[in-house]
Amino acid sequence: PPLIRLEDYRPSAFLIDRVDLDIRLDPHATRITADLALRPNPDGDPAAPLHLDGDDLILVAIDLDGAALPAEDFAAGPGGLTLHRPPRRPFTLRLVTQVDPTANTKLMGLYRTDGVYCTQCEADGFRRITYFLDRPDVMAVYTTRIEARRDEAPVLLGNGNPVESGPVGTDRHYAVWHDPHPKPAYLFAVVGGRLGKVETSFRTMEGRDVTCAVYVEPGKEDRAGYALDAVVRSMEWDERAFGRPYDLDVFNVVAVAAFNMGAMENKGLNIFNDKYVLAAPETATDADYAAIEAIIAHEYFHNWSGNRVTCRDWFQLCLKEGLTVFRDQEFSSDMRSRPVHRIGEVRSLRARQFPEDAGPLKHPVRPTAYAEINNFYTATVYDKGAEIVRMLKTLIGAEAFRAGMDRYFAENDGRAATVEDFLAAFAAVTGRDLSAFARWYERPGTPRLTAEGRYDPAARRYTLKLAQTLPVEGPPLVIPVALGLVGAGGPLTGVTCPALDGGVFVLDRPGAELVFEGVAEEPVPSLLRDFSAPVRLDLALSDDHRLRLLARDSDPFNRWQAAQDVALSLILAFDPVRADAFAQALGTFLDGEALADPAFAALVLALPTEGEAADALARDVDPDAIHAARRSLRARLGRVLRARLEGIDAALAPATEGAYSPDAASAGRRSLRNAALDLIAAGDPEAGAALATRRLSCATNMTDRLAALATLAQIPGEAREEALAAFGERFAAEPLVLDKWFAIQATIPEPETLDRIERLTRHPAFSMTNPNRVRALVASFAMANPTQFARADGAGFALVGRFVRALDPANPQVAARLLTAFGSWRRYEKTRRAAASEMLNGIKGVPGLSRDVADILGRTLQ
Ligand code: B3K
Numbered sequence: 001p002p003l004i005r006l007e008d009y010r011p012s013a014f015l016i017d018r019v020d021l022d023i024r025l026d027p028h029a030t031r032i033t034a035d036l037a038l039r040p041n042p043d044g045d046p047a048a049p050l051h052l053d054g055d056d057l058i059l060v061a062i063d064l065d066g067a068a069l070p071a072e073d074f075a076a077g078p079g080g081l082t083l084h085r086p087p088r089r090p091f092t093l094r095l096v097t098q099v100d101p102t103a104n105t106k107l108m109g110l111y112r113t114d115g116v117y118c119t120q121c122e123a124d125g126f127r128r129i130t131y132f133l134d135r136p137d138v139m140a141v142y143t144t145r146i147e148a149r150r151d152e153a154p155v156l157l158g159n160g161n162p163v164e165s166g167p168v169g170t171d172r173h174y175a176v177w178h179d180p181h182p183k184p185a186y187l188f189a190v191v192g193g194r195l196g197k198v199e200t201s202f203r204t205m206e207g208r209d210v211t212c213a214v215y216v217e218p219g220k221e222d223r224a225g226y227a228l229d230a231v232v233r234s235m236e237w238d239e240r241a242f243g244r245p246y247d248l249d250v251f252n253v254v255a256v257a258a259f260n261m262g263a264m265e266n267k268g269l270n271i272f273n274d275k276y277v278l279a280a281p282e283t284a285t286d287a288d289y290a291a292i293e294a295i296i297a298h299e300y301f302h303n304w305s306g307n308r309v310t311c312r313d314w315f316q317l318c319l320k321e322g323l324t325v326f327r328d329q330e331f332s333s334d335m336r337s338r339p340v341h342r343i344g345e346v347r348s349l350r351a352r353q354f355p356e357d358a359g360p361l362k363h364p365v366r367p368t369a370y371a372e373i374n375n376f377y378t379a380t381v382y383d384k385g386a387e388i389v390r391m392l393k394t395l396i397g398a399e400a401f402r403a404g405m406d407r408y409f410a411e412n413d414g415r416a417a418t419v420e421d422f423l424a425a426f427a428a429v430t431g432r433d434l435s436a437f438a439r440w441y442e443r444p445g446t447p448r449l450t451a452e453g454r455y456d457p458a459a460r461r462y463t464l465k466l467a468q469t470l471p472v473e474g475p476p477l478v479i480p481v482a483l484g485l486v487g488a489g490g491p492l493t494g495v496t497c498p499a500l501d502g503g504v505f506v507l508d509r510p511g512a513e514l515v516f517e518g519v520a521e522e523p524v525p526s527l528l529r530d531f532s533a534p535v536r537l538d539l540a541l542s543d544d545h546r547l548r549l550l551a552r553d554s555d556p557f558n559r560w561q562a563a564q565d566v567a568l569s570l571i572l573a574f575d576p577v578r579a580d581a582f583a584q585a586l587g588t589f590l591d592g593e594a595l596a597d598p599a600f601a602a603l604v605l606a607l608p609t610e611g612e613a614a615d616a617l618a619r620d621v622d623p624d625a626i627h628a629a630r631r632s633l634r635a636r637l638g639r640v641l642r643a644r645l646e647g648i649d650a651a652l653a654p655a656t657e658g659a660y661s662p663d664a665a666s667a668g669r670r671s672l673r674n675a676a677l678d679l680i681a682a683g684d685p686e687a688g689a690a691l692a693t694r695r696l697s698c699a700t701n702m703t704d705r706l707a708a709l710a711t712l713a714q715i716p717g718e719a720r721e722e723a724l725a726a727f728g729e730r731f732a733a734e735p736l737v738l739d740k741w742f743a744i745q746a747t748i749p750e751p752e753t754l755d756r757i758e759r760l761t762r763h764p765a766f767s768m769t770n771p772n773r774v775r776a777l778v779a780s781f782a783m784a785n786p787t788q789f790a791r792a793d794g795a796g797f798a799l800v801g802r803f804v805r806a807l808d809p810a811n812p813q814v815a816a817r818l819l820t821a822f823g824s825w826r827r828y829e830k831t832r833r834a835a836a837s838e839m840l841n842g843i844k845g846v847p848g849l850s851r852d853v854a855d856i857l858g859r860t861l862q
């Protein structure tokens with residue numbers, strides 16, 4: 001597929017100031033009349049024809065300034081509309097198009113899910129509704145009239161504020177919405193359907209009364225309260241933390257069953273995957289509640305970072321996504337435990353972004369070329385993008401960061417901006433040159449930070465050498481390294497190091513040497529505190545020294561990291577003596593503070609994943625060997641720590657068995673108790689199975705029920721099969737719960753799992769047209785069952801390949817996302833590598849592949 005390049009960016013030849021839409025909803029023949037107020041762009045090419053984007057459209061009529069346009073003046077097809085001799089003055093184009101929402105299986109543009117009409121326009125879905133300048137730097141004021149049969153769509157929603165509504169004849173009705181804020185087409189949305197709602201009101205810091213509502217499938221209103229509460233908390237927080245008030249009279253969230261991703265920040269009308277809205281203690285886990293809170297916040301925060309200030313072009317995607325992820329992470333950290341949240345952020349960065357950045361799908365946070373933009377909504381753009389914003393804040397300090405954000409919003413409000421505009425605001429408030437820092441946006445790959453320390457007892461001096469290396473040659477990055485020295489009794493005091501500013505050293509050269517004076521004993525360096533930069537750290541430390549950090553460091557992140565480092569080295573090379581020393585240290589840690597901060601303790605007990613071990617190995621990966629090593633380490637820890645784990649289980653029983661509350665402290669207690677159960681089971685499967693079965697029978701919430709089922713799923717036998725069957729029956733009418741059940745079964749690390757998956761595709765609740773079902777059963781297998789996905793006989797790869805091929809004609813975005821599971825295929829040992837290559841090349845031969853799949857495939861094989 002042809003590439004679109006950043007360097008080829010040109011302003012549009014025309015602009016559209018106003019869009020008046022009249023949408024007559026119909027299951028198969030929805031008619032859209034669009035009145036577009038166009039004018040030549042003074043900054044654009046004055047001689048260019050007018051080309052409007054289109055995708056899968058039927059053109060019914062076209063008028064220019066009220067008169068039918070002669071056929072020789074334009075060319076129209078499903079894929080676009082060109083006016084050969086457009087007026088060089090302001091003019092109005094009326095377009096009538098027709099679409100079939102029921103046949104729209106791509107879930108882009110206007111489609112129907114469970115009878116509800118909804119839209120998805122980012123990145124390029126608006127062109128599937130009408131012909132348009134479908135690019136984010138063309139911003140217009142929209143007025144939308146929606147008409148439908150009242151019985152089919154009693155609720156009609158659009159962007160902005162409701163203006164009027166009323167009957168049309170006997171069985172139809174209409175509603176008009178007006179959005180005063182100019183916006184790009186990707187933020188357009190309409191919804192029509194039978195929906196229930198919960199609502200509340202919020203008064204902004206400016207005194208505006210806003211009606212906030214969450215719309216869900218009728219009958220599920222009692223599961224929408226947590227999302228609604230998260231809306232209100234997000235509004236409060238964005239005022240407090242960033243001074244950003246809401247700017248319309250209504251804020252609507254709609255949950256739909258079939259959605260390609262998590263949610264979408266359409267102006268005033270956020271549309272959500274129902275998985276990230278619906279929650280009740282019996283159906284949602286603590287992790288679900290946390291994800292709902294984070295995604296509600298994320299989409300709401302886009303109202304400023306994305307909507308009021310949008311992107312000039314799609315290369316600037318991180319401008320809204322990285323920044324908004326940073327903002328939602330800060331929100332969740334304020335709502336929950338900051339250190340615990342930070343560890344979660346880094347775990348997911350390492351699980352998804354590090355491998356991406358090390359494989360064929362790697363790209364700069366601001367890409368320079370793309371074939372299919374929907375393939376660039378990646379962990380790199382989102383999560384590494386957020387890390388860049390975090391580093392900027394670390395470098396300039398919280399106050400300057402806030403001042404820079406204020407300036408960025410003030411200067412770019414109503415504009416389509418670039419990464420340069422963002423950095424310029426911070427350069428202006430700090431007087432600093434951020435051009436070297438900007439390299440983070442340009443350079444793909446994860447930098448490596450190497451560190452080596454030397455202690456001179458006579459001089460009471462400690463010297464620390466730091467060096468950075470990048471996967472690709474080039475000038476150095478600006479890496480903030482938060483650090484400190486830890487002695488046998490804890491962080492050392494009385495130490496001086498002039499190169500440090502507020503505990504942070506800024507490594508902006510290939511290498512540097514830091515000298516600490518007044519160091520009374522041999523210290524252990526605690527580097528990259530709070531994970532101050534998205535790099536891989538190479539620092540040779542003994543287990544004793546690492547375990548000193550676990551016990552004594554003041555930085556919670558590095559305490560957790562120390563335990564992870566020891567565990568990872570034991571997974572990669574097992575040693576019984578070291579393993580027992582590690583178990584001892586964990587025991588001491590648990591005795592001292594497990595119950596004081598259960599959420600943190602649960603994270604310390606969670607060993608690095610098999611994926612992380614594979615990522616550390618980087619080549620000749622044998623997932624079976626990693627799995628076996630990790631399993632035996634866990635078994636050993638489970639046995640050595642058995643009494644303590646049982647003690648934790650007993651101590652937390654009263655607190656976790658009472659009434660359910662989704663707050664972070666309660667969730668933390670549940671997570672520690674469930675981590676204890678899982679580790680007991682690792683050490684003694686028989687006892688674990690009995691304990692998990694008992695836990696299942698008395699669980700009062702989905703968190704505990706699912707945790708027990710997940711533990712049991714790892715233990716082959718009757719008890720597991722009975723528990724799985726009972727769970728499947730109990731929740732037969734709950735698709736979102738069955739997704740968890742599909743996922744648990746798809747991730748069982750046993751060869752029979754392939755048959756199980758085939759069987760489950762015939763389960764009445766499974767559906768190839770609902771992305772959540774496909775992700776639960778197939779993406780979970782591909783992304784979270786490393787031994788079976790990468791079976792040496794290639795059967796796991798083949799299974800996923802079949803799903804990619806079957807999905808592609810109907811929903812290319814979901815198919816392409818599934819295919820990214822092969823991103824690390826070259827890192828396998830040679831048998832598996834050959835099997836993966838064969839499968840990928842097989843897909844390559846399929847005629848008519850979508851651009852989405854062809855793009856991922858081409859880059860993966862390259
Ligand atoms: N902006 C949307 C993602 C759109 C994905 C398009 N393929 C949700 C979000 O990041 O907030």
Ligand code: ZN
Nearest residue numbers: 298320321324
């Ligand atoms: Zn976003």
